[in-house]
Amino acid sequence: MDKIKIIGGKPLDGKIFISGAKNAALPLICASLLTKDTVTLTNMPMLSDIRAMNSLLEQLGTKIDSFNDFIDGHETKTYSYRSKNIDNLVAPYDFVRKMRASYYVLGPLLARFGKVELSLPGGCAIGARPMDIHLEALEKMGAKIEIRNGYVYASSEGKLKGAHIIFRLASVGATCNLLMAATLAEGTTVIENAAKEPEVGDLITLLNEMGARISGINTSILTIEGVDELHGAIHKVISDRIEAGSYAVAAAITRGRIELINAQPSLLQTPLDILRSMGVKIEEKENGIIVDARNAKLTGRDIMTDYYPGFPTDLQAQFLALMLTAEGASMITETIFENRFMHIPELLRMGANINVHGHASAIVRSVDKLYGAPVMATDLRASFALILAGLAAEGETTINRVYHLDRGYEKLEEKLRGVGADIVRVKDND
Numbered sequence: 012m013d014k015i016k017i018i019g020g021k022p023l024d025g026k027i028f029i030s031g032a033k034n035a036a037l038p039l040i041c042a043s044l045l046t047k048d049t050v051t052l053t054n055m056p057m058l059s060d061i062r063a064m065n066s067l068l069e070q071l072g073t074k075i076d077s078f079n080d081f082i083d084g085h086e087t088k089t090y091s092y093r094s095k096n097i098d099n100l101v102a103p104y105d106f107v108r109k110m111r112a113s114y115y116v117l118g119p120l121l122a123r124f125g126k127v128e129l130s131l132p133g134g135c136a137i138g139a140r141p142m143d144i145h146l147e148a149l150e151k152m153g154a155k156i157e158i159r160n161g162y163v164y165a166s167s168e169g170k171l172k173g174a175h176i177i178f179r180l181a182s183v184g185a186t187c188n189l190l191m192a193a194t195l196a197e198g199t200t201v202i203e204n205a206a207k208e209p210e211v212g213d214l215i216t217l218l219n220e221m222g223a224r225i226s227g228i229n230t231s232i233l234t235i236e237g238v239d240e241l242h243g244a245i246h247k248v249i250s251d252r253i254e255a256g257s258y259a260v261a262a263a264i265t266r267g268r269i270e271l272i273n274a275q276p277s278l279l280q281t282p283l284d285i286l287r288s289m290g291v292k293i294e295e296k297e298n299g300i301i302v303d304a305r306n307a308k309l310t311g312r313d314i315m316t317d318y319y320p321g322f323p324t325d326l327q328a329q330f331l332a333l334m335l336t337a338e339g340a341s342m343i344t345e346t347i348f349e350n351r352f353m354h355i356p357e358l359l360r361m362g363a364n365i366n367v368h369g370h371a372s373a374i375v376r377s378v379d380k381l382y383g384a385p386v387m388a389t390d391l392r393a394s395f396a397l398i399l400a401g402l403a404a405e406g407e408t409t410i411n412r413v414y415h416l417d418r419g420y421e422k423l424e425e426k427l428r429g430v431g432a433d434i435v436r437v438k439d440n441d
């Protein structure tokens with residue numbers, strides 16, 4: 012397995028191009044299953060999760076073409092999906108095990124073909140992450156759901172039926188799955204307590220571009236009037252707010268200055284406000300953000316994760332690492348996932364001062380220095396928190412299990428080297 016080596020201690024300075032959002036792209040890819048026409052997605056990130064979703068669709072029968080594109084002189088991908096001849100309605104264990112988001116095929120396949128077999132994803136490093144909200148809502152729409160041998164067998168006699176659904180939790184995944192299912196249902200579906208994350212908004216935009224009738228975008232009540240069929244569309248994926256937030260922290264933790272190009276500041280208001288209140292200068296541009304922490308004396312802040320527009324759980328680990336270098340004590344509280352502090356034991360090995368209270372809260376106290384160490388993380392965002400700590404630390408940090416990072420950070424070393432970081436990937440056989 013590859014490793015990443017970092018020699019820390021250098022303030023970063025320069026520009027980083029922010030890629031298209033992975034978490035928007037994954038449901039958008041699956042939305043293409045709702046039509047026999049071609050759906051083209053631009054500003055797509057080149058990531059292992061996207062490749063995994065593409066292979067799953069190819070296994071179902073989707074034809075995919077890819078093109079290289081340029082935005083502001085930076086290479087991006089465009090993919091065209093043509094799901095005219097779908098001849099397989101099974102999402103097998105091997106795909107779902109590697110990428111939970113495989114479950115996004117459930118809503119569209121059930122709506123268009125009336126039948127799906129999906130391996131249940133099971134728990135993961137950050138928590139149990141059940142699918143009960145997705146399945147109960149589909150049952151309300153008339154689907155028959157059976158769970159056998161680790162698989163969900165979902166079927167519907169005729170079309171799914173519009174229903175009034177109130178989600179127990181504002182789940183991003185369940186909102187996306189239900190939106191896709193309801194577009195082709197008979198009658199009107201109302202989802203209350205829907206997720207308002209920008210990635211959900213991006214899916215609604217694409218579905219409407221494909222001919223769906225969805226209202227309530229960016230609110231917690233969504234109304235979907237079913238239509239007979241959807242058609243093709245060309246759509247640009249929104250920029251990745253979590254990647255942008257991660258590199259904003261890279262500027263702050265190294266007391267450097269980074270201009271985030273192709274970033275959408277409106278999607279990051281809560282994290283940017285926290286950075287400002289800590290003492291980081293933030294300049295918002297129409298299509299970018301300048302993060303300047305040169306010579307700044309940062310002070311710690313308390314953070315509690317929440318549903319959008321609250322503080323995103325996917326930036327909790329990165330901000331926790333930043334608080335180690337800020338004056339005073341900061342309380343970090345995780346409310347979305349039950350087991351999302353796996354980065355803390357590794358940070359302790361780098362000299363961090365953190366006290367964990369139960370599963371949900373951690374007190375982070377500033378330390379004079381972090382020291383490089385060999386570390387490893389169990390999930391994507393926690394791995395990036397270790398990269399950040401390595402960039403701020405004295406000496407060499409080796410991050411193991413790099414495949415987590417490849418799922419969600421495009422050209423990670425290249426982007427960080429471009430702003431002056433001393434970072435290399437060491438191949439297994441080096």
Ligand code: UD1
Binds near residue numbers: 139144184206325
């Ligand atoms: C998505 C994101 C993930 C992000 C999360 C919260 C993708 C691919 N992943 O994950 O990066 O951290 O949103 O912003 O977009 N829950 C249930 N039952 C369900 C569904 C969810 O109990 O049927 C719980 C989950 O265990 C979790 C909470 O609801 O505690 C929120 O999960 P959800 O919003 O569904 O997250 P994901 O869509 O899995």
